[in-house]
Amino acid sequence: MPDAPLLSSDPTHVTLLFQAQAALMRGDVDFSQTLSKSALLHAQRQNDAAGQARALLYLAQGDRQLSRLRRARETAERAAQMFQTHGDAAGEAEALTTLANVLSLMGHSADGLEAAMLALKLSQSSPASHPLAEAMACNYLGVAYACSQSFDNAAELLERSVRMFEAQGLWAESCLPRYHQRYAEMHRCFLDRYYHGTFLSLDRLTQIAALPEQVTSQPGSVRSLLCPYRKTRALLDLTHAFELCWQGDLDEASRRADTISASVAKGMRQPAVILLEMWLRTEIAWAAEDWMSAEAHAQCLLQSAARAENEHLRATAYLLLIQIYSAQGKDLQAQAQQRLWKMQEMHLRKEALHSREERVEWQMRVRADRQASRHLEEKTRHLERLAMQDALTGLYNRRYLEQIVPALLSDATERQRAPALVFVDIDHFKQINDRFSHLVGDEVLRTVGRILSGFVREGDVSVRLGGDEFVVLFSHVEAQSSTSVVARIHKAVNEFDWHSVHPGLSVSASAGLALADSQDTLASWLHRCDLQMYVEKDSRYQDLA
């Protein structure tokens, strides 16, 4: 399987894809989706698998940003499948990285882990992978571990991802795994509080620096103006406000939440930022024992997470509501939320099983596609062989000669080597047919074919041109031995035991040789051979007469 990136070669398509990617980076997701859809249609019309896979990947990434996770999952799976079918491991790794993130957010943590592990392995093993692909795959494997509540593994992978970005001086990019480090640790603290009634320790959270110095010291760098960075920056700021809130500094936490909220209103209304802010507002109200607001914010988080198909934050909202109701002694409401949370978990398990079944189907389809294309290739090769072969003798035919001679002629001129063509024609073949039958005639043709094949070495070719005319193409013949080649062919046909084919049968053939000339085409070369053969045939007929 090739291991090169699957790149479209159509310029219209390349432009559309380039613009779609640029729009994604600017945060203009709707425009990016429009361009990706056009790119997809264009690629489908051109039957361009590479282009289709890439367009699907950008569509999936756009859907993920718009929090249309189910659609993003389907599209990312299709992209991964197309990349896989075409043996583009680097593209497949990119699509699987997106898929892993989407699955983790959808609450399909085991599937998310599997996709992220495969993405990391593929990005490490494919020489065509982008240098940042491995860092990105590490990041999303860390996220998948965090969503599976395997926090130590998550911390290790996210730290690796941060280091990889930083080693390349990509400080703005390193903010993404840094945010995930803080988010994973926040989530661990949150679960501690749920199960133990109190935060066991906030130390690890405070130890993860919110922003690398290099980013704060270069606020105007080009990268730091791009949308993904601005979104990550807002998310990182929010995690800092959580830390303040959990440490009891509610005023500062509120003030920060307001500032971030104002900047979100300035055009970064990303679902991820909005949802995290709702969680933060719930935490602040809960800590201030403002129960009405706490309930309202948690309910709002629950509904928004459901709308955004973010099952991870939806579960967080259930846990918040359970605790907020319990803290007020509203046990019935707390139990009701508990039941809803369990039902959500059951539904997610079912959905994950269903998507596993779909994936098995998909694997079966990929296998069937591969098998079908292998059969097709074999059939095409077989047909190509048949098209180049003479059915009666099994020798090559004239079409094959036409195909190989031009390259042979130019190669020979370059290397100063003279290939030779020997034209062979059976003497009085019509009489053999008339006297012994066509069946015997056929056997004579097959036998002459076998005799001529005995002359060829590697690189030489014997051909039946048609009727009783044959050609042997020698890739190299010394000028002084050309007459002996003709004599040997002549002798081999004459001295064959033709009686074994039919009693009373005798066969002879005439042959003419011509060395290739630097100006030759196949026609001119054959013509000289043919003339040579007739000269020989004439002289022999006259001798016999």
Ligand SMILES: Nc1nc2c(ncn2[C@@H]2O[C@H](COP(=O)(O)OP(=O)(O)OP(=O)(O)O)[C@@H](O)[C@H]2O)c(=O)[nH]1
């Ligand atoms: N048995 C058989 N005969 C064929 C086949 N293809 C062509 N022929 C016959 O081969 C004969 C060739 O006749 P000519 O071109 O006159 O050649 P010739 O009789 O060998 O005469 P010279 O070349 O002058 O020696 C014709 O009668 C064709 O019908 C084939 O596949 N099988």
